[in-house]
Amino acid sequence: GAVVSQHPSWVICKSGTSVKIECRSLDFQATTMFWYRQFPKQSLMLMATSNEGSKATYEQGVEKDKFLINHASLTLSTLTVTSAHPEDSSFYICSAALGAGPPTDTQYFGPGTRLTVL
Amino acid sequence: SQKIEQNSEALNIQEGKTATLTCNYTNYSPAYLQWYRQDPGRGPVFLLLIRENEKEKRKERLKVTFDTTLKQSLFHITASQPADSATYLCALIQSGGGNKLTFGTGTQLKVEL
Numbered sequence: 455g456a457v458v459s460q461h462p463s464w465v466i467c468k469s470g471t472s473v474k475i476e477c478r479s480l481d482f483q484a485t486t487m488f489w490y491r492q493f494p495k496q497s498l499m500l501m502a503t504s505n506e507g508s509k510a511t512y513e514q515g516v517e518k519d520k521f522l523i524n525h526a527s528l529t530l531s532t533l534t535v536t537s538a539h540p541e542d543s544s545f546y547i548c549s550a551a552l553g554a555g556p557p558t559d560t561q562y563f564g565p566g567t568r569l570t571v572l
Numbered sequence: 573s574q575k576i577e578q579n580s581e582a583l584n585i586q587e588g589k590t591a592t593l594t595c596n597y598t599n600y601s602p603a604y605l606q607w608y609r610q611d612p613g614r615g616p617v618f619l620l621l622i623r624e625n626e627k628e629k630r631k632e633r634l635k636v637t638f639d640t641t642l643k644q645s646l647f648h649i650t651a652s653q654p655a656d657s658a659t660y661l662c663a664l665i666q667s668g669g670g671n672k673l674t675f676g677t678g679t680q681l682k683v684e685l
Binding site: 458460486488495496497498499500503545547549551560561562563564565566568 | 576608611614615616617618621661671672673674675676677678
């Protein structure tokens with residue numbers, strides 16, 4: 455149980471185009487979903503927290519107009535990287551939690567999406 | 573500034589030995605600390621959670637300790653196996669921070685035959 459999928463697993467795009475990444479909780483309903491970015495040899499950095507039906511909360515330094523997050527249902531959140539540039543190339547990982555708390559709620563992570571912007 | 577530090581160098585050990593990984597933090601007051609395993613090109617997988625008022629937690633071959641005075645957590649894998657080879661991440665949940673995780677950079681463990 456508690457499986458989270460991401461699609462696509464990898465994507466290559468040209469600079470200036472937009473890319474959408476899907477995150478789905480397959481066998482549970484996720485009130486809260488998180489989006490992380492991980493550069494090589496670095497830690498996961500939280501980009502934003504999204505709750506179903508409300509606007510995402512972005513971390514400091516993350517441009518909300520560039521990284522559009524939609525959490526339309528309890529099983530689906532999408533991250534759209536708009537006007538992607540080579541510096542946006544990274545490993546994007548989502549996670550899903552059963553509730554908005556308590557903190558002991560385990561976050562279940564997706565397998566990640568490798569984005570390469572040429 | 574706030575930091576979560578893990579050994580950046582890979583840890584190589586022999587099969588059957590105990591692996592010990594370290595997580596040190598600065599300028600945090602974590603209510604919870606978690607350990608995750610991450611394989612190359614994959615998302616992290618949750619292993620253990622320990623609360624600030626707990627000293628030690630065990631799960632099968634895994635043991636985690638949490639010393640809030642030293643601001644350190646140790647992660648042990650006993651009777652290590654080649655299949656344990658992966659990167660291990662510690663992550664903090666700050667007091668009053670909801671369920672927001674802040675990750676360390678991870679330590680790569682290699683278990684050799």
